[in-house]
Amino acid sequence: MKKPRILITLVDKKGEYPCHRGHKIGDSFDFDTERGKICPMVMHVAFPYIDIMRYGGQLPECKTGxxxxxxPDSDVINIFKLEIKK
Known part of the structure; x- marks a missing residue:
């Protein structure tokens, strides 16, 4: 079974301060080839969800579909979207 490609995209921001890693809305990262460019705190949160997606599990849909x-940085609160790229 081939693992699907996962795309991580910064889609919104709720905190008052800029990202310490310099991420901006619209930035996208391929999990397999660009994960070293993503903030380690973000990857810590994302990894369990990516693991579920990779092995056929379903994640709950947000109100955005x-x-x-x-x-996890309460001063920044960037919002990321995960999707499988075909």
């Missing part, structure tokens, strides 16, 4: 999660 996709799956989103937050950066």
């Amino acid at each position: 996709d799956f989103r999660f937050c950066c």
Whole structure:
């Protein structure tokens, strides 16, 4: 079974301060080839969800119809979307 490609995209921001890693809304990262460019705190949150997606599990849909999660930095609170790229 071939693992699907996972794309991580910064889609919104709720906190008052800029991202310490310099991420901006619209930035996208391929999990397999660009994960070293993503903030380690974000990857810590994203990895369990990516693992579920990779092995056929279903994540709950947000009100936007996709799956989103937050950066754990309470001053920044970037919102990221995960999707499988075909």
